[in-house]
Amino acid sequence: MKKLLLSSVLASVLSFTSMNAAENNNGGFLGLNLGGMITGQLSNGAALNSSLAIGFKGGYQAFFYEHIGARFYVSAISAFGLLAIPATQTTSASMNVNLNVMADLNGDMLFDFVSDSAFTTGMYAGFFGGMLMGTPIYVPKGMTRADTTVATTLGINLGSRTTVNEHHEFDIGIKIGAALNAEGSKTSVGAAIYVGSSYSYKF
Numbered sequence: 001m002k003k004l005l006l007s008s009v010l011a012s013v014l015s016f017t018s019m020n021a022a023e024n025n026n027g028g029f030l031g032l033n034l035g036g037m038i039t040g041q042l043s044n045g046a047a048l049n050s051s052l053a054i055g056f057k058g059g060y061q062a063f064f065y066e067h068i069g070a071r072f073y074v075s076a077i078s079a080f081g082l083l084a085i086p087a088t089q090t091t092s093a094s095m096n097v098n099l100n101v102m103a104d105l106n107g108d109m110l111f112d113f114v115s116d117s118a119f120t121t122g123m124y125a126g127f128f129g130g131m132l133m134g135t136p137i138y139v140p141k142g143m144t145r146a147d148t149t150v151a152t153t154l155g156i157n158l159g160s161r162t163t164v165n166e167h168h169e170f171d172i173g174i175k176i177g178a179a180l181n182a183e184g185s186k187t188s189v190g191a192a193i194y195v196g197s198s199y200s201y202k203f
Helices: 002-024
Strands: 027-041 047-063 068-085 094-115 119-138 149-164 168-183 186-202
Touching (some): 027 068, 027 168, 094 149, 119 168
Antiparallel strands (some): 047 068, 094 119
């Protein structure tokens, strides 16, 4: 009987400690992204943009257990992309500049390998869905200006995350997705890829 009572007390203490540690990781957050983006069309003639990208994200995260949780957030990433124009289309190859904006809703599962009040580290994996807008900013003289496009995006999030002193979170990760653009009878499939790091402050 004493052993059973002692085991119950110990289990309760461990459960309370685990719940308390998990609650320390819960909260809303705001963050900044910095990295690189590749977007563009893969069907009907490949044309890809590569660019430096910046953005922000904001949402809420909650841990069910000490090492397992989830977060839901909105992110928006903007990039000025350089697109090479093939020499076959003009007498001299040139470059044009496009503005790309990817805005999406995200849901990630969080897995912490190490977790305490001062430091946590682990990984995340999840999904995103939203839109990718592309519009020309600069078109070389003599070239035709392309239309602004808005595509639907869907893809996965994957990366590592570290938290310092409960409030400062650092991520390094990748977003890999496809962009479907349907305009009338024309349908094209493109890429929406972002690789970068982010800093978030958790409230």
